[in-house]
Amino acid sequence: MARYYVNKNAQSNGDHEVHKQGCSWMPADANREYLGDFANCHGAVQAAKKKGYTSADGCYHCCNPCHKS
Template sequence: MKFFYLSSNPNKDGLHEIHDRECEYIPSSYERDYLGPYNSGKEAMRKALTIRNGVALCKNCCSTTVHSIISDLSE
């Protein structure tokens, strides 16, 4: 589980970005709102939309890439 924050100031596209606590692009503590602990940026997005319109996921820390893990349990 990660801790997510919402930028108080919009980006160049006019959207408020969601960042996890470890993101290198997270705004200062004065320029963000705490969203809470979530499993993914998409979950944090639901909460963010109750606070602001025009919300986006940070492309750096909230990547939607899915990685498969394959394991052979027969051994």
């Protein structure tokens, strides 16, 4: 299990990226929301969408299987 966070600030394309704890691209503390502990990024992205981040997407670097191409 790993801890996952969503960036509160959208990227220029409107996506809110989901990051795994320890990612080099993790947003600053004030700009992220804790999603919970998950076995993989798929559960974390779904949790972000349930919290209202409907365009949640996995980080290319730490959640690549959940990153939209």
